[in-house]
Amino acid sequence: MRHRFFAELLGTFILVFAGTGAIVVNEMTGGTVSHVGVALTFGLVVAAMIYTFGDVSGAHFNPAVSIAFALTGRFPFANLPAYISAQMIGALGASGTLKLLFPDSQTLGMTLPTGTVSQSFFLEIILTAILMLTILSVSHGAKEKGITAAIAIGSIVGLEAMFAGPICGASMNPARSLGPAILSGNLQHIWLYPTATILGAAIAIPLFQLTRKPESDQ
16 A cells, blocks of 8 residues: 555656646746646646556545545545545645745646636536546556557547636546645635535446446457
């Protein structure tokens, strides 16, 4: 468990550091990274971390993903506290590092609704359901380091960040949203992203099951 704990911690740290760091640098440099660059950064870092840590921890890096895997029976409920703790420590560490590097940043790349709260809430549910459906379809068991998984999951993260990021932030990950929110002190929408993303990941489970025949029928 020690190796898996640190793999989840480091993977989540790098994901949040690179992804939200791209947002912060974009703000600080007048848009040189661009929205497209931010979306690509998230997609590429997710793919890279799956390659790096997939065979160690399964490359969850996301409490909603860990919870959904537990609900499907692919991941032990007993391991959830360790995984979620590692993910939160990694996210908080990444946001703390960005705060030291960019003390003038007011949001540290946090996710914020630009439309209505309900619009962002339902967008996050749908986005996370699509992401989790993809993850369930390309992953097998607790360990994953396949080319298919990294490309598919990284691509869907980048795609969803590309079109939905300007409205809801395209979090799809409670740790990614909570880290910057807590460290920047912007807590007004702190409930939205964990609730919507965990609900979305859970919704993906019956959707996945509807598209697969039972093993006895295959």
